[in-house]
Amino acid sequence: MVRGLSKRFGGLRAVQEFSVSVEEGQTVALIGPNGAGKTTCFNLITGYYRPDAGSVVAFGHELVGLHPYHVCARGLARTFQVARPFGKMTVLANVMTGALLRDKKLPIARERARGAIEFVGLSAREHSLASELTTMDQRRLEMARALATAPRLLLLDEAMAGLNPAEIDQAVALIRHLSRRGLTIVIVEHVMRAIMAVAQRIVVLDHGQKIAEGGPAEIASNPEVIRAYLGSGYAHA
């Protein structure tokens, strides 16, 4: 649950008085034009930036003031808008690094990692170096690495950017599968077709402010959302 979150960069108000509450088990999409403040929200929630005001409470704990690694230990895992794999490590070693959060024994971490790798469909590339993967596979890896930390809430920042339509379908299936397993998911996405397929609720951000919130159908017909965002969003979806 996020309340009154605000962040300025110099004179720029990147996020203003942002509040949202996500129910456990839900998949919520955070949408809005480029520069709306979506990634900044993720960075505020996960401890990369310290908010100027506001609070973030998850699973009964206040997260503001925690370091990113402590936020992750509390059960919130994130991916980055531009995938950031450990390039010189193998796929398995990348994901094991995430799994080691919950257990420092390598054989156990390896088993967990294998499970996550299989889940995202990357088993065939287990021993490849992360830097040698395609964009789609790097995003899969990023997701597997996050899943290996055994999160309760997953924050996905544009996990489908740069994917072709077939790959988007695979990603959608993956996210739905995670959701069915009970994971709470917050997803930032531009591909409206994908959002409509996975999100139970949509939150629209513009110039750092929440301008709308509701079910997919409601949002798709909201005139303000169409004016601020969907006009162009639909065009490339």
Place this chain on the structure above:
Amino acid sequence: MALGLLALPQVVSNSFAIDILVRVFLFAFIGVAWNLLGGYAKQLSLGHAAYFGLGAYTSTLLLIRLGVSPWIGIVAGGVVAMVASLPIGALCFRLRGPYFAIATIGTAQTLMLLFLKFRDFAWGAVGTTIPNLGNSPLMMQFTAKAAYYYIALLLLAIGLAVTYWVERSWMGYYLVAVGEDQDAAEAVGVNVPRIKRDIYVISAFLTGLAGTFYVQYIYFIDPNTAFSFNVSVNAALVSIVGGIGTVWGPVVGTIALEPTSALVQSWLGGGRHPGVQLTLYAVILIAVILWQPTGLLGALAGAYKRLVRDAPGIPGAAAAARHAPPADE
């Protein structure tokens, strides 16, 4: 190979050759200590002389002021280095990349200046010789060079064993992750400040041991020797040339560089042109970073891979060349 190394001093009686080997082991050991932090976590310290010097001064002060055996002094030196690394690390790790490197240079230089000022307590700029007790194994003094050879070899073996253990534990994964991308590492729960601190403490401890051994070997200490920038540069250089973030890289690098550096020194007539040697080091370093960032080990593994490219089913050859912790099946 191990047996050969153990038997060597019995066969080779040439003390010049033994001396070179002692230096190779010692510099490789310092490189190994540096590599834990600099190689795996890619925190390029250029201030490891701080810990070398602290180790050297701790055991020497204990020996001369209190008559404590350097065998105890060497451990005490390691512990002092370890303790000193905590505040130094807390300070320097606030910085990233080149700023971190520059800050570490500053800490070693500051310690050197301090010890230049400690005239009564630590002999100031003049330094001191270690009182020669003849053959006194309990005081880490030997008439036979072979004894120093075995101690240096043991130190190197300890350093390699620690590295081997770190690489094959969760720490190895965390360190390489930190070296690759600190923000991404934090995102998956790696407590980056803590792992950096922990490995820095281990690295400092080992470097402190090297300091004590070195004074006992050359029977002399002064701030310019103990906190020499050359020690810091050499530690980084041998690791980078040999293969950063690998168990054996610093050893390979030292074997490749030490004879070269001895040659260069004799060309230039000893320490009369210290700038030239540093310049040469800088040139080598830039060349390696530009053309062969995986070092000599990487080059060897690359050549091996090209050689066997047509033979399928040799996994690991390529992986061995790289910094990833092994998939250890």
